[in-house]
Amino acid sequence: MTATHLAEQAAETRTALVTGGTSGIGLACARRLQADGLRVAVLDLDRPEARAVAERHGLAFVPADLSDRAQTVAAVARAAEALGGLDVLVNNAGFQHIEAIASFPEDTWDAMLHVMLTAPFLLIKHAWPYLSRSGQGRVVNVASIHARVASPFKAAYVSAKHGLIGLTRTAALEGAEVGVTVNAVCPAYVRTPLVERQMQDQARTRGISVQEVEERVMLESAAIKRLLEADDVAGLVSYVVGRGAWGMTGAVLDLDLGWTAR
Structure with missing residues (x-):
């Protein structure tokens, strides 16, 4: 067997968990990684339509509410069991809430920060043993151009996404010693x-x-x-988790249509 065939065979056995993976950017990322030869699980709320999407595309389904700490932690083990390991984690799940700071509901603030910042931390923490054993562990945090700049009426969203960049850089420094790369992608709309x-x-x-x-x-x-398309983001994620990006870690990659060039 040639070196190329061995590499292709290894690529086929890699595994990935994509959160928010049954629609939008998450589904596009899951399908692209699947096309790249990875076995993929998608995490989403336990809804019939989400299960149907996963089944339709041949994706393992991991039900979890990322606003709940216990469900978030348990999801990692469930994904690793379903896939036989875990090489790649794509933190994509999130939601939007547009409201002025003065009237922003405090429980909504708590939920948004948990889903978009605390949950990625917990998923990275509990995936760490699998990722470090992999020898090719990859974490991609899907941030946003709002991880770079602010807009009015997006207090929780902007705060969480800015925090996600700090988490990305810190985890990248810690992961370097165990072969885990951690990067963020920041798309515009x-x-x-x-x-x-x-x-x-x-x-x-x-x-x-x-x-x-x-x-x-x-x-x-x-x-x-x-506007960008979901497949545009998926293409960038595919590169970041690939072997060619082994030397990239702690990077914040803008896919922002020139938004921050001014």
Whole structure:
């Protein structure tokens, strides 16, 4: 067997857990990693539609509510058992809540920070033994351009995403000694069901068309006037977890349509 065949065989046995993996960016990442030859589990809320998506695409399904500490911790062992190990963790799950700081519900703040910052910490912590044994452990935190810049009415979201960059860099330094790389990707607005709903909501409240919301709101700060697609983010994640990116760790990779170039 040639060295190339051995490498391909090894790639086929790698395993990955993608959170928020049954829709949008998460599903695109799961399917891309699956196409790359990895065995993939997707974590999402225990809903019939989420289970159906996983089954339809041949993905192992790990039900968990990431706002719940015990479920978050247990999910790692469940994923490792289903896959026979864990080489790659993609922290993607999250949600949006748009409201001014003065009126922001405190329980919503707590839930958002748990899902988007505490849960990635817990997942990394409890996946660490598997990732370090792997010899090719990879963590990718799907952040956002709002990990780089702020926007009004996104206090919890921006705070969590900024914190995720700090977690990424710290874990990268600690992981270097055990062969685990940790990186973050920061996309601008991506055309997902969540963003489509946001545009429809803003069109109603502003009294303009969805197309005008896309052009005048979502893409106002972008140099490239076009929304990203979920597959664009998945392609970057695929590279980051691949063998060619072995020397990349602690990186914060902007896929931001030129948003921060100004």
